[in-house]
Amino acid sequence: MAAGHTIDAxxxxxxxxxxxxxxxxxxxxxxxxxxxxxxxxxxxxxxxGMSAKAVVPGRLQALAEMIYDFVHTMCIEQIGxxxxxxxxxxxxxxxxxxxxxxxxxxxxxFTYTSHIAVTFGLAAMVIVLVTGVALAIHGWHFFSYFFxxxxxIALSPLIVTVEIISYLxxxxxxxIRLFANMVAGHVMxxxxxxxxxxxxxxxxxxxxxxxxxxxxxxxxxxFELLVACLQAYVFAVLTCIYLHDAVHLH
Amino acid sequence: xxxxxxxxxxxxxxxxxxxxRKRGLEAPPSKAGKPGGDGPSMMGxxxxxxxxxxxxxxxxxxxxxxxxxxxxxxxxxxxxFVLLGGAAGLLNVWRLLGPKSDSQKN
Numbered sequence: 001m002a003a004g005h006t007i008d009a010x011x012x013x014x015x016x017x018x019x020x021x022x023x024x025x026x027x028x029x030x031x032x033x034x035x036x037x038x039x040x041x042x043x044x045x046x047x048x049g050m051s052a053k054a055v056v057p058g059r060l061q062a063l064a065e066m067i068y069d070f071v072h073t074m075c076i077e078q079i080g081x082x083x084x085x086x087x088x089x090x091x092x093x094x095x096x097x098x099x100x101x102x103x104x105x106x107x108x109x110f111t112y113t114s115h116i117a118v119t120f121g122l123a124a125m126v127i128v129l130v131t132g133v134a135l136a137i138h139g140w141h142f143f144s145y146f147f148x149x150x151x152x153i154a155l156s157p158l159i160v161t162v163e164i165i166s167y168l169x170x171x172x173x174x175x176i177r178l179f180a181n182m183v184a185g186h187v188m189x190x191x192x193x194x195x196x197x198x199x200x201x202x203x204x205x206x207x208x209x210x211x212x213x214x215x216x217x218x219x220x221x222x223f224e225l226l227v228a229c230l231q232a233y234v235f236a237v238l239t240c241i242y243l244h245d246a247v248h249l250h
Numbered sequence: 251x252x253x254x255x256x257x258x259x260x261x262x263x264x265x266x267x268x269x270x271r272k273r274g275l276e277a278p279p280s281k282a283g284k285p286g287g288d289g290p291s292m293m294g295x296x297x298x299x300x301x302x303x304x305x306x307x308x309x310x311x312x313x314x315x316x317x318x319x320x321x322x323x324x325x326x327x328x329x330x331f332v333l334l335g336g337a338a339g340l341l342n343v344w345r346l347l348g349p350k351s352d353s354q355k356n
Binding site for chain 1: 297298301302304305306308309310313334335337339341342345
């Protein structure tokens with residue numbers, strides 16, 4: 001990218017196989033590798049952090065306890081007492097997305113949440129779970145969700161179709177939100193970083209001019225850290241809201 | 251002991267909370283709202299509205315396209331479902347921004 005005068009902002013999202021010929025033969029890409037790393041980090045954090053079982057927690061234990069408590073409170077506040085049942089799912093989802101977003105900000109790493117295949121896969125999992133929970137709890141009564149009480153029956157074909165499209169748009173908007181935020185952030189990083197390299201090519205004046213985009217990238221990194229945590233939170237909280245709808249139905 | 255208590259007056263709870271406020275450990279009680287800003291930013295709202303509109307439209311287009319190739323009626327169902335998808339997008343935005351009824355607090 002540094003060689004030419006063009007900005008290849010999307011090249012960073014291309015997948016390459018890792019781990020040599022073994023990885024290539026099974027299609028083990030950077031994305032898969034980062035997923036394994038983030039899962040391992042979650043397990044390590046909980047396993048090592050909680051191994052001390054101290055009454056007064058150390059740093060790692062405090063971190064593990066805080067994240068656990070944060071997600072646990074969110075489940076109960078958003079879904080209600082039934083939310084405890086869904087806590088393992090929400091916690092796994094939250095940690096997977098959070099670590100994916102945060103690890104993606106490290107140099108030489110890869111952001112798997114910047115691929116819509118991944119985010120849509122997660123969102124599809126959520127919507128299948130939500131629909132399954134609603135059907136299991138309410139049975140056929142679930143379909144009354146698509147027709148608000150008191151609406152004129154003559155309008156039912158229109159209302160039901162629009163409600164079903166609105167319901168099906170949930171996973172789409174859920175996945176697009178996460179994917180778009182991640183892609184936008186990383187493209188901005190790449191563009192400003194290219195500016196620095198181009199400036200440096202222009203000699204001494206360029207070195208001074210490169211300070212501008214460099215400063216912007218530093219500020220952007222802080223902002224992206226916020227976005228990474230916020231988007232993981234938004235994904236988890238929206239899953240909770242959908243589960244609340246499924247459990248309580250209106 | 252009693253002389254100290256007469257200094258600032260009030261109950262123990264009040265004095266403790268004043269002391270904590272002085273140290274910055276407690277938010278002042280006058281602020282009723284949330285501590286960090288007031289609600290989501292305009293940019294955040296705009297982004298959410300855009301995503302909701304586009305995703306509902308995309309689902310409408312996908313359904314229309316799929317039904318068309320199933321029934322071999324290429325343009326007509328697509329036309330219908332684009333309109334319905336747009337309507338569903340507006341419904342999503344209304345749910346997001348419209349007046350909150352008490353049954354639907356989220």
